[in-house]
Amino acid sequence: MTKQALFERDRRAVLAAGGAVMLSAALWPASGRAQAAGTKIPIGTIGAGHIGGTIGGLWVKDGHRVMFSDRHPQQLNGLVATLGPLAKAGTVAQAIAFGDAILLTVPYGAIPQLGHDYAGQLKGKIVLDTCNAVAARDGAIAEEVEKNGIGVTTQKYFPGARIVRAFNTMGYMYFEQEANRPDPKLAVPIAGDDPEAVKVAAGLVRDAGFDPVVVGKLADARLFQRGGPGYGQRVSAAELRQKLSLPQ
Numbered sequence: 001m002t003k004q005a006l007f008e009r010d011r012r013a014v015l016a017a018g019g020a021v022m023l024s025a026a027l028w029p030a031s032g033r034a035q036a037a038g039t040k041i042p043i044g045t046i047g048a049g050h051i052g053g054t055i056g057g058l059w060v061k062d063g064h065r066v067m068f069s070d071r072h073p074q075q076l077n078g079l080v081a082t083l084g085p086l087a088k089a090g091t092v093a094q095a096i097a098f099g100d101a102i103l104l105t106v107p108y109g110a111i112p113q114l115g116h117d118y119a120g121q122l123k124g125k126i127v128l129d130t131c132n133a134v135a136a137r138d139g140a141i142a143e144e145v146e147k148n149g150i151g152v153t154t155q156k157y158f159p160g161a162r163i164v165r166a167f168n169t170m171g172y173m174y175f176e177q178e179a180n181r182p183d184p185k186l187a188v189p190i191a192g193d194d195p196e197a198v199k200v201a202a203g204l205v206r207d208a209g210f211d212p213v214v215v216g217k218l219a220d221a222r223l224f225q226r227g228g229p230g231y232g233q234r235v236s237a238a239e240l241r242q243k244l245s246l247p248q
Contacts, residue, residue: 040064043204044099046092046114048076050172051130052105058179058208060086069095092118101126101200103167104154108145109138115157123160126197128204130167132226150225151191151218164192164201165221166212169231180209184236189213189244191221211237215244 040063045052048068056066060083068076069092076089096102096118106114108131131154133145145153155163166188167175178186188210192198198214205212215223215230223244224230230244241248 041100041200042067042098043101043103044090044095044097045069045103045105046095046118047103047105048079048089049105051167051175052103053079054172054176055103055105055130055167055208056087057083058175059204060084062207062209064207065098067095067098093121096121096125099125101128101204103128103130105130105167107131107137108133108150109141111141111154111157119158119161122158124162126162126164126194126200127158128164128166128201129154132168134226145225149219149222151221155193155218162192162194162197163218164190164194164197165218165224166190166201166205167208169224169233174234175208175210178210178234184238185209185211187211187213187233187235187237187240189215189224189230189233189240191215191218191224193217213237213240213244213246215246 042065043056043059044067045056046069048056048070052068056068060066063086065086066083067088067090068079069090070076071092073089073091080087080089090098102122102125104127111131129151133142133150135142141153151163151165154165155161169189188205190198190201190205190212191214192201202212202214215221222228230240233240233243235243238248
C-alpha cells in the first residue's frame with residue numbers, strides 16, 4: 001500500500017476514532033477533568049534541548065513546576081536560573097519520579113535505550129512524546145516508524161506508559177514565537193490510546209499557549225508524523241481539523 005493510500009485510509013478511520021475519544025472524555029473521572037482544566041502539576045522532562053527547554057519553559061511561566069533532565073544536570077543550571085524557582089534540574093530518573101507528566105524530547109534513535117533503562121519507572125506515567133524519527137540520524141528505528149507508525153512504535157518501547165504524541169510538528173522557534181498568540185491559537189495535534197492521558201495532555205497544550213486537536217489513537221499519530229498531512233501545519237484548530245477530515 002502506498003504512503004498516500006495509508007493516509008487516506010487513516011483519515012477515514014480517524015472519523016470514528018476521534019468520535020470515540022470524545023465520547024470517552026465525557027465519561028472520564030472528575031479528577032482527571034479537573035487536572036486537565038487548570039490544576040498545576042509537576043512535570044519532568046527527558047531531554048532539555050530546544051523543544052524541551054521551550055515547552056518546559058512555557059509551562060513554568062504558566063505556573064507548573066518543571067524538572068529538566070540531562071545526563072549531566074549541571075549543564076542545565078543556566079536554563080533553570082533563567083526560568084526561576086519553579087524550574088530545577090536533575091537526572092532522568094529524578095525527573096521521572098518528580099513528574100506527574102513527562103515530556104519525552106530526545107533524538108528518536110535514543111528511544112530503545114531509554115525504554116530499556118526507564119520503561120519500568122515510566123509505567124502508569126503520562127508521557128508526552130515529541131520525538132521525530134529521521135532516517136539519516138536515527139538509523140533502523142526510522143524504518144520501524146515508517147512501517148508501523150510513530151505512536152505505536154514509541155508505545156512498544158515503553159509498555160505500560162500512557163503515551164500521547166504532541167509537540168512534534170514544528171520547530172522550537174515557531175512554538176516560542178506563537179505561544180499564547182491572540183485567538184485563534186496555533187493548533188497542536190495530539191493522539192493517544194488512554195483517554196485520561198489525552199485529556200491531561202490537552203490541558204498541558206493549552207497551558208503552553210496552544211489549541212489541542214485530538215486526532216485519535218496512537219495508530220492515528222502517523223497522520224502528523226514527519227511526512228504526514230498534519231506535519232508542519234501552522235494553522236488554527238478549525239483549519240487543522242479540515243485538513244485531516246476530522247469532525248469540527
